Amino acid sequence: MTDKGNKDYMADEKGFYGQFGGAYIPEMLYHNVEQLRQQYKPIIESASFQQEFKKLLKDYVGRPSPLYYAQRLSEIYKTNVYLKREDLNHTGSHKVNNTIGQILLAKAMGKKRIIAETGAGQHGVATATVCALMGLECVVHMGEIDVKRQMPNVLRMKMLGAQVIPSMSGSRTLKDAGNEALRDWINNPEDTFYLIGSVVGPHPYPDMVARFQSVISEEIKWQLKEKTNSELPNYVIACIGGGSNAMGAFYNFLNDTSVKLIAVEAAGKGVNTDETAASIAKGSVGIIQGAKTYLMQTNDGQIIEAYSISAGLDYPGIGPQHAHLYNIGRTQIMDATDHEALEAAFELTRVEGIIPALESSHALAALKKLKFEKSDVVVVNISGRGDKDMDTYIANMDKYCQK
Numbered sequence: 018m019t020d021k022g023n024k025d026y027m028a029d030e031k032g033f034y035g036q037f038g039g040a041y042i043p044e045m046l047y048h049n050v051e052q053l054r055q056q057y058k059p060i061i062e063s064a065s066f067q068q069e070f071k072k073l074l075k076d077y078v079g080r081p082s083p084l085y086y087a088q089r090l091s092e093i094y095k096t097n098v099y100l101k102r103e104d105l106n107h108t109g110s111h112k113v114n115n116t117i118g119q120i121l122l123a124k125a126m127g128k129k130r131i132i133a134e135t136g137a138g139q140h141g142v143a144t145a146t147v148c149a150l151m152g153l154e155c156v157v158h159m160g161e162i163d164v165k166r167q168m169p170n171v172l173r174m175k176m177l178g179a180q181v182i183p184s185m186s187g188s189r190t191l192k193d194a195g196n197e198a199l200r201d202w203i204n205n206p207e208d209t210f211y212l213i214g215s216v217v218g219p220h221p222y223p224d225m226v227a228r229f230q231s232v233i234s235e236e237i238k239w240q241l242k243e244k245t246n247s248e249l250p251n252y253v254i255a256c257i258g259g260g261s262n263a264m265g266a267f268y269n270f271l272n273d274t275s276v277k278l279i280a281v282e283a284a285g286k287g288v289n290t291d292e293t294a295a296s297i298a299k300g301s302v303g304i305i306q307g308a309k310t311y312l313m314q315t316n317d318g319q320i321i322e323a324y325s326i327s328a329g330l331d332y333p334g335i336g337p338q339h340a341h342l343y344n345i346g347r348t349q350i351m352d353a354t355d356h357e358a359l360e361a362a363f364e365l366t367r368v369e370g371i372i373p374a375l376e377s378s379h380a381l382a383a384l385k386k387l388k389f390e391k392s393d394v395v396v397v398n399i400s401g402r403g404d405k406d407m408d409t410y411i412a413n414m415d416k417y418c419q420k
């Protein structure tokens with residue numbers, strides 16, 4: 018989880034990755050963010066934190082998650098495809114790696130009350146889960162429209178003991194929930210910890226979340242070494258909403274420049290339509306959630322609402338580290354439409370018996386668009402499982418499911 022001293026890829030003291038990142042926050046938040054910035058590194062690098070974090074990742078989350086050689090998928094794409102099985106984690110995705118890290122940090126900082134914002138509810142559930150685990154108060158802000166759309170996750174959060182507060186302002190969706198969470202944090206600076214779900218937000222969040230998720234690539238390295246005798250693959254492919262599963266899958270390969278790192282954005286109905294979430298293909302540089310990055314915005318700087326069939330990818334921005342890595346050419350950005358993601362989801366289900374999350378299916382869709390050598394080693398990060406997406410899969414069964 019250390020930064021290996023590589024300043025080309027990592028945040029500087031102020032949280033800048035090249036021109037991206039930083040902490041563009043209102044004056045009233047300065048104290049909260051500064052306290053976190055001063056404390057996060059010493060705490061998470063301490064031996065006691067690391068011991069507790071690793072223990073929970075092992076015994077509670079079920080790590081290491083397997084690295085699975087997908088034989089039949091490899092035959093189809095005439096190469097060697099390995100799947101990193103984050104779908105097998107407790108709660109069904111990579112999100113829990115980060116919420117466990119942040120809840121331990123909150124405890125170490127003496128915070129008693131956890132707040133979060135959520136869109137589809139997945140980060141809200143992951144946060145409510147670790148609050149139940151630690152016996153801490155949990156408040157989740159969620160747009161009123163999302164509360165209605167995502168009732169099963171709302172009920173999960175309630176069952177886990179969280180209070181879900183519907184945000185009634187603006188479009189009553191994710192960005193309004195984000196504003197409410199910030200307001201809450203400003204009003205409760207002493208006892209409250211703001212738990213962010215991806216590599217987004219003001220510094221130090223992007224760096225902190227990347228460190229917690231870096232366990233993904235740490236494991237891929239030793240798992241590949243065991244299976245192939247080399248810890249370096251030719252490709253690592255991951256989907257990208259805010260970018261936390263991708264950052265986790267890339268992190269320990271950043272200095273290994275022979276490894277091609279590919280992030281797949283959600284194109285929605287297509288990058289040339291208005292219904293898309295392709296923040297890099299369609300975006301421009303601006304400020305979202307306190308960080309400078311690529312985002313989808315109008316000419317006068319209003320954030321454009323994103324669209325994707327997958328709830329976890331319909332975010333109009335991208336983490337600042339990803340913006341930088343793309344700008345300097347260390348990563349490649351691809352995109353996949355709703356249709357391509359559905360195709361990939363039904364294919365994986367049929368040939369490997371694994372129903373992936375719709376988000377992860379965007380990463381799988383990249384397999385069709387790349388040209389591999391027979392000897393290549395290709396790792397696809399399966400960020401989550403598909404149970405939560407069954408309604409969408411059922412609605413598309415006739416079209417995509419071969420008899």
Ligand SMILES: *Cc1c(COP(=O)(O)O)cnc(C)c1O
Pocket residue numbers: 110111112139214215216256257258259260261262263329330374376377400401402
């Ligand atoms: C939330 C989510 C994502 C998108 O978030 P990132 O921060 O980009 O990883 C991807 N996959 C799954 C399964 C998710 O739940």
